[in-house]
Amino acid sequence: MTEEAIITGCLQFDPISQRALYNKYSPKMLSVCYRFAHNRQDAEDMLQEGFIKVFTQISSFENKGVFEGWVRRIMVHTCINFLKKQKKFSDSVDLNQADQYIHVREEAIPGIMQAKQVVECIRLLPIGYKTVLNLFAIEGYSHKEIAEMLDIQESTSRSQFTRARTMLEGILIRKKIIENPAGDAAWALNFNT
Structure with missing residues (x-):
């Protein structure tokens, strides 16, 4: 059909x-x-x-x-x-929680990255972070559109995305999906804010 x-x-x-x-x-x-x-x-x-x-x-x-x-x-x-x-988006997120993850600088993800592994790691993020990351980086909505959809400020969308990216990078490094070479160099997600 x-x-x-x-x-x-x-x-x-x-x-x-x-x-x-x-x-x-x-x-x-x-x-x-x-x-x-x-x-x-x-x-x-x-x-x-x-x-x-x-x-x-x-x-x-x-x-x-x-x-x-x-x-x-x-x-x-x-x-x-x-x-x-379900009031799941309004669950509070400890803003200091992102600090427990490794901070990394912007570079490219290795081409061999498994998309399924990344999706599983995204699911580990707090609901607010995960929602903004999905809407901005995957679905392609602007921070202004996200703010309107979620009834939040545009600056909140930007900061949630930045924190989500940082936390996701830390999760990917901890799970050894991306490498964390010794010193200050590390692989990072290359999402533009």
Whole structure:
């Protein structure tokens, strides 16, 4: 079934088309949700809520841009709303917690870095750090957009991202996913703020 046929069927609330859409996009969208979630159950709940929105809002897709991108945006916003509803984003973070990690200077991650390992390390970050890092570095939102989505100041988004990057670098070094050569040189994530 083509994507166009799936969309047309979903507009008519055809269960076969809805199942086809779910089967086509759920693996990718689950990985999006998993990056924001505290655990697999939360990720699955986010995914389910997201697909309900996709099915109920599909008539608003105007064939401008890629359909998968439209679905992804709905999933990201669903994840943010889920975290807000669960009050998980408002969990306090000890700002001194980042200091216990190794501070490193900006360089490049080795090309052999395993993406799955990085995602698992991102999941270890406090929810606020993880959310801002995902939105800025992976989803491509600006700090202004993130501030609006999360009801925070733009400067808070920037500082959360900087702290997330520092903490993530420390986690990656501790887990020996990236090297920490002796002295002041170390590999670092090259995300631009």
